[in-house]
Amino acid sequence: MNATPLLIRNAAGMLTGLPGAAARTVGSNEARDLLIEAGVITAMGRDLAAPPGARVLDATDCVVYPGWVNTHHHLFQSILKGVPAGMNQTLTPWLTTVPYTYRRHFDGETIRLAATIGMVELLRSGCSTIADQHYIYYPGMPFDSSQILFEVADSLGLRYMLLRGGSTRTREIEVGIPNYLKPESVDDIAADMERLARLYNDPGPRPRHRVAIAPPTPLVSVHKEELKPLAALARKLGIRMHSHLSETVTYIEQAAAMHGMLPVQFVAEHDWVGPDVFYAHLAHLAPEEMQILAQTQTGMAHCPQSNARVASGIAPAPALARMGVPVSIGVDGAAANEANDMLSETHFCWLVHRAHAGAQSRPRPEGNGEAGADIVTIEDVVHWATAGGAKVLGFEGVGTLEVGAAADIAVYSLDEPRFFGLHDPLIAPVASGGRPKLKWMLIDGGIRVEDDAIPGLDMAELAAKARAMVRKLGG
Numbered sequence: 390m391n392a393t394p395l396l397i398r399n400a401a402g403m404l405t406g407l408p409g410a411a412a413r414t415v416g417s418n419e420a421r422d423l424l425i426e427a428g429v430i431t432a433m434g435r436d437l438a439a440p441p442g443a444r445v446l447d448a449t450d451c452v453v454y455p456g457w458v459n460t461h462h463h464l465f466q467s468i469l470k471g472v473p474a475g476m477n478q479t480l481t482p483w484l485t486t487v488p489y490t491y492r493r494h495f496d497g498e499t500i501r502l503a504a505t506i507g508m509v510e511l512l513r514s515g516c517s518t519i520a521d522q523h524y525i526y527y528p529g530m531p532f533d534s535s536q537i538l539f540e541v542a543d544s545l546g547l548r549y550m551l552l553r554g555g556s557t558r559t560r561e562i563e564v565g566i567p568n569y570l571k572p573e574s575v576d577d578i579a580a581d582m583e584r585l586a587r588l589y590n591d592p593g594p595r596p597r598h599r600v601a602i603a604p605p606t607p608l609v610s611v612h613k614e615e616l617k618p619l620a621a622l623a624r625k626l627g628i629r630m631h632s633h634l635s636e637t638v639t640y641i642e643q644a645a646a647m648h649g650m651l652p653v654q655f656v657a658e659h660d661w662v663g664p665d666v667f668y669a670h671l672a673h674l675a676p677e678e679m680q681i682l683a684q685t686q687t688g689m690a691h692c693p694q695s696n697a698r699v700a701s702g703i704a705p706a707p708a709l710a711r712m713g714v715p716v717s718i719g720v721d722g723a724a725a726n727e728a729n730d731m732l733s734e735t736h737f738c739w740l741v742h743r744a745h746a747g748a749q750s751r752p753r754p755e756g757n758g759e760a761g762a763d764i765v766t767i768e769d770v771v772h773w774a775t776a777g778g779a780k781v782l783g784f785e786g787v788g789t790l791e792v793g794a795a796a797d798i799a800v801y802s803l804d805e806p807r808f809f810g811l812h813d814p815l816i817a818p819v820a821s822g823g824r825p826k827l828k829w830m831l832i833d834g835g836i837r838v839e840d841d842a843i844p845g846l847d848m849a850e851l852a853a854k855a856r857a858m859v860r861k862l863g864g
């Protein structure tokens with residue numbers, strides 16, 4: 390938190406992260422200025438006076454967004470981008486070829502470097518909050534990867550939610566890998582969750598640290614009789630539950646073969662639905678599964694770039710949002726999209742659903758003709774990726790630009806030719822693609838990026854370490 394008041398002055402405009410008409414500050418109240426005191430937005434408006442001692446940040450010709458909330462990630466994969474053997478595979482063989490093959494080589498130093506790369510990249514895209522499903526845990530592990538991840542987040546000032554992975558079963562797709570990671574016992578996972586909740590689960594609004602219980606997949610990472618006790622433990626500890634679900638058609642086939650039902654029906658039968666549960670992907674859903682998600686207010690972490698990269702599909706996020714399902718956006722691990730970047734993720738999200746709507750349109754008289762114009766708007770995508778993410782994670786007071794909210798604020802400068810000629814500058818960071826310069830990035834009112842630079846970070850040194858680690862891992 391920054392004790393010095395900050396006044397962001399004279400922005401070209403703001404998107405607030407709020408839904409509907411409140412997405413933009415419009416009309417006579419059109420805000421150009423934001424006052425930040427003690428880490429919180431205390432005023433919005435025009436021609437605000439700077440209190441004594443305030444620092445004024447001149448945002449002329451800049452646009453202002455809330456910090457992005459990234460709800461699904463695997464930061465350790467930030468050192469596994471573009472592994473050649475995995476470039477032209479679908480999800481299941483890609484899992485064997487890339488993350489499950491490489492994760493056995495990770496020690497504490499590798500996790501720290503990968504997390505630093507991923508968090509730096511996310512922060513420079515304007516992201517303030519990361520939920521990271523980490524799944525390098527095994528019996529006798531000689532380092533505390535959870536602690537390392539919180540340390541890296543703290544060093545950059547990010548809000549960090551550890552989605553603690555952990556498996557009690559070995560997946561069939563791993564057994565051919567030499568020295569594959571051995572599973573943990575459910576008691577060891579439970580004991581570690583109790584420890585992590587005690588150490589890192591901040592109560593109250595605007596949290597800096599949270600934890601959730603997050604086996605990689607409820608179908609094959611744990612035994613089905615362990616699901617209800619793990620859900621009960623999460624609810625006793627007051628933490629959220631997370632997993633991957635229904636990422637590909639193979640998952641539907643597995644659920645049918647193992648349990649004779651659809652994946653969402655399976656998790657609903659095992660207490661893994663509700664407003665404290667959220668799933669990544671949900672790319673293949675039957676109508677009755679969508680109804681269950683809506684009725685139970687189970688959340689979605691939508692990962693459109695990763696779903697495209699490993700040819701999984703296009704998740705029905707717009708339809709789920711219209712049904713009232715809490716929708717958020719995650720970048721997923723960078724081994725499955727080659728980026729840790731909320732700007733490219735939201736840009737692609739906006740485009741892919743419009744393309745999908747058009748691809749489904751059919752000529753009249755049998756079909757609707759051209760359709761899908763309003764399938765998703767820029768404001769919808771910004772809402773999902775900010776306030777929507779905060780709701781899914783349970784981070785109250787985060788993800789919006791409004792009085793009383795945490796001062797997690799991205800100020801983008803539109804001084805690149807890509808952004809010249811825009812009639813509506815507010816849409817630029819999502820609509821135009823690319824990365825506008827981040828003039829300032831605030832988290833809890835603290836300046837974490839200034840003119841694209843992270844104070845104290847030696848970018849050349851980070852690049853050299855990344856190149857050396859790629860060589861060591863076999864790239």
Ligand SMILES: [Zn+2]
Pocket residue numbers: 461462463633669721722
């Ligand atoms: Zn994932």
